Amino acid sequence: MLSCSNVGKTYATERGDIVAVRGIDLEVPSGQFAAIVGRSGSGKSSLMAMIGGLSRPSQGVVRVEGADIWALPDDALAQFRNRKIGFVFQFASLLPALRVIDNVALPALLGRRLDAGAAYTRAARLLARLGLAERLDAYPAEISAGQQRRAVIARALINAPSLLLADEPTSDLDERTEMEIMDEFRTLNRDHAMTVIIVTHNLRLAEQADRVFHIANGGLVK
Numbered sequence: 338m339l340s341c342s343n344v345g346k347t348y349a350t351e352r353g354d355i356v357a358v359r360g361i362d363l364e365v366p367s368g369q370f371a372a373i374v375g376r377s378g379s380g381k382s383s384l385m386a387m388i389g390g391l392s393r394p395s396q397g398v399v400r401v402e403g404a405d406i407w408a409l410p411d412d413a414l415a416q417f418r419n420r421k422i423g424f425v426f427q428f429a430s431l432l433p434a435l436r437v438i439d440n441v442a443l444p445a446l447l448g449r450r451l452d453a454g455a456a457y458t459r460a461a462r463l464l465a466r467l468g469l470a471e472r473l474d475a476y477p478a479e480i481s482a483g484q485q486r487r488a489v490i491a492r493a494l495i496n497a498p499s500l501l502l503a504d505e506p507t508s509d510l511d512e513r514t515e516m517e518i519m520d521e522f523r524t525l526n527r528d529h530a531m532t533v534i535i536v537t538h539n540l541r542l543a544e545q546a547d548r549v550f551h552i553a554n555g556g557l558v559k
């Protein structure tokens with residue numbers, strides 16, 4: 338379902354090139370729960386950004402459900418991301434001027450596959466499942482960090498993606514919230530055959546995955 342063939346990323350900087358990812362080959366079958374682990378700076382986020390269609394590889398091919406995503410024109414890639422991939426990334430925070438429920442419904446409205454009524458109904462249902470039924474009308478600044486993370490997860494799921502990418506989804510959260518979020522990922526993975534890839538520093542979380550990829554210095558450790 339997801340494959341990387343010889344995928345690499347080099348950043349050109351004023352002080353020369355930085356090779357962040359060096360020709361990685363990996364495959365994650367549909368419905369698998371995979372974890373990517375590695376030290377800070379090893380290239381995990383760069384790899385996830387290429388897999389998610391957010392940052393163009395310097396070399397290699399990324400296929401998601403058979404599609405060579407980086408061969409798609411920009412608008413087709415944007416549509417593919419919107420429909421097929423859910424993101425739980427640190428930088429993808431909630432829009433502060435919108436209520437929680439508006440934030441969650443937004444990708445469905447942008448994707449134009451659900452009408453507004455259906456988008457809001459689905460957003461409310463997802464938020465309720467994630468324990469936010471009482472906070473639908475709150476603004477992001479009015480809810481806790483753990484609740485914000487759950488709202489981001491609801492937003493990632495609104496278009497029923499086949500691939501969920503989560504970069505350090507539970508960092509800064511207490512152990513109980515962390516476990517609740519992991520349980521939610523496992524349920525989605527099991528009940529909806531959603532492929533899940535998480536990046537984590539936390540080996541306790543990685544142990545729960547079907548498959549663990551270790552990255553060091555931009556390459557996979559065999």
Ligand SMILES: Nc1ncnc2c1ncn2[C@@H]1O[C@H](COP(=O)(O)OP(=O)(O)OP(=O)(O)O)[C@@H](O)[C@H]1O
Nearest residue numbers: 348350355357375376377378379380381382383384
């Ligand atoms: N936009 C960029 N421009 C230049 N160098 C970058 C850029 N983004 C990342 N790098 C460098 O690429 C390497 C890999 O970074 P990356 O963020 O992928 O690692 P990581 O494993 O996700 O780290 P962390 O666990 O700290 O988030 C690092 O040396 C980093 O400094």
